[in-house]
Amino acid sequence: MGDYTPSKSDKFTFGLWTIGNPGRDPFGEPVRPPLAPHEIVKIAGELGAYGVNFHDNDLIPIDATASQRDQILTDFKRALEDYDVKVPMATTNLFSDPVFRDGGFTSNDAQVRAYALQKVMHAMDLGAGLGAEVYVFWGGREGTEVDASKDPRDGIKWFREAIDYLCEYSISQGYDLKFALEAKPNEPRGDIFFPTTGHYLAFIQTLEHPEMVGVNPEVAHETMAGLNFFHGVAQAMEAGKLFHIDLNDQRPGRYDQDFRFGSESFKICFFLVKLLEDSGYGGSKHFDAHAYRTEDIDGVKDFASGCMRTYLILKEKAKRWNEDKEIQGLLTQIRREDPELEALCRDFNPNKAEILKGKKLDRKKIAEHSLRYEKLDQLTCEIIYGVR
Numbered sequence: 001m002g003d004y005t006p007s008k009s010d011k012f013t014f015g016l017w018t019i020g021n022p023g024r025d026p027f028g029e030p031v032r033p034p035l036a037p038h039e040i041v042k043i044a045g046e047l048g049a050y051g052v053n054f055h056d057n058d059l060i061p062i063d064a065t066a067s068q069r070d071q072i073l074t075d076f077k078r079a080l081e082d083y084d085v086k087v088p089m090a091t092t093n094l095f096s097d098p099v100f101r102d103g104g105f106t107s108n109d110a111q112v113r114a115y116a117l118q119k120v121m122h123a124m125d126l127g128a129g130l131g132a133e134v135y136v137f138w139g140g141r142e143g144t145e146v147d148a149s150k151d152p153r154d155g156i157k158w159f160r161e162a163i164d165y166l167c168e169y170s171i172s173q174g175y176d177l178k179f180a181l182e183a184k185p186n187e188p189r190g191d192i193f194f195p196t197t198g199h200y201l202a203f204i205q206t207l208e209h210p211e212m213v214g215v216n217p218e219v220a221h222e223t224m225a226g227l228n229f230f231h232g233v234a235q236a237m238e239a240g241k242l243f244h245i246d247l248n249d250q251r252p253g254r255y256d257q258d259f260r261f262g263s264e265s266f267k268i269c270f271f272l273v274k275l276l277e278d279s280g281y282g283g284s285k286h287f288d289a290h291a292y293r294t295e296d297i298d299g300v301k302d303f304a305s306g307c308m309r310t311y312l313i314l315k316e317k318a319k320r321w322n323e324d325k326e327i328q329g330l331l332t333q334i335r336r337e338d339p340e341l342e343a344l345c346r347d348f349n350p351n352k353a354e355i356l357k358g359k360k361l362d363r364k365k366i367a368e369h370s371l372r373y374e375k376l377d378q379l380t381c382e383i384i385y386g387v388r
């Protein structure tokens with residue numbers, strides 16, 4: 001058994017809204033008292049997390065006076081220092097306040113769209129001032145409940161104008177922020193534009209500064225849509241667009257559950273951790289989850305340390321999988337190589353195509369190749385179950 005104690009180099013982070021989540025749900029009032037931002041920093045730091053992230057209003061309430069703001073910031077900065085906690089990511093709340101009931105960037109109301117831009121610029125100033133390098137956009141209200149209300153093409157154009165504008169704002173302020181777009185298929189009633197990470201990957205290529213903009217995929221959000229999260233992350237990574245990641249867990253077909261990382265889908269979480277580790281992904285591993293509604297403050301700490309501990313357990317299992325001689329032997333057998341054919345199939349030219357078209361390829365013989373995926377999957381499961 002390994003040592004599953006987190007260290008700063010693991011780059012585990014928590015949102016202020018995750019450890020600080022009071023357990024409110026659509027049918028019930030909060031079950032836990034609110035925690036001040038500096039108290040959340042203390043908990044995160046003592047548990048071994050690298051950083052905390054926040055929406056502007058997690059830190060500074062939307063109606064805070066200047067002196068309240070100063071006091072909160074003073075306490076927060078002191079706690080960051082005292083507990084050696086960083087702020088790697090910041091974001092904006094463009095969904096809670098009634099003004100955003102029809103969206104922020106994609107509201108039908110030009111005054112709301114202007115207010116949203118203004119709010120994000122102030123929040124970028126706040127985040128960059130505290131050292132954030134990644135700025136997340138999760139469009140929780142950027143969609144519709146009533147499709148008659150808005151042409152989605154207008155919504156997409158408004159969203160693009162906002163991101164283009166804010167890229168220029170970041171450049172003009174010298175912030176060097178990377179933007180990470182976070183997809184989700186729906187809020188309980190409304191359908192959100194850009195429902196999956198794949199939708200965002202396509203959208204990014206239409207921006208003025210595509211190099212500044214990547215994605216922040218979340219386990220729960222893609223799993224809600226019934227997708228294979230591991231595949232989605234791999235595509236983002238292969239495109240050089242995995243700027244941030246939100247780890248939690250979720251049962252398919254349900255509304256957003258934000259469970260403790262690895263509490264439900266062991267296999268996908270295993271392959272996800274293996275991908276992040278094998279690839280050398282260097283960004284934050286952010287747990288966007290919260291404790292069960294039954295929990296008090298001790299349960300919240302169990303939840304937070306459980307997220308990190310599970311990641312480290314899966315990391316050790318991934319290492320064991322990579323070092324397993326029988327698994328590696330099966331992989332070598334599965335992956336048949338043929339340098340001559342591979343050269344013909346790469347870098348098209350008409351001559352190669354003529355040769356390839358004339359090749360004798362015996363499909364029946366090719367199909368006899370033994371794959372042994374049952375065995376491979378069984379061995380993988382045994383590693384995950386802890387019996388190998």
Ligand SMILES: [Mn+2]
Pocket residue numbers: 138182218246288
């Ligand atoms: Mn998230």
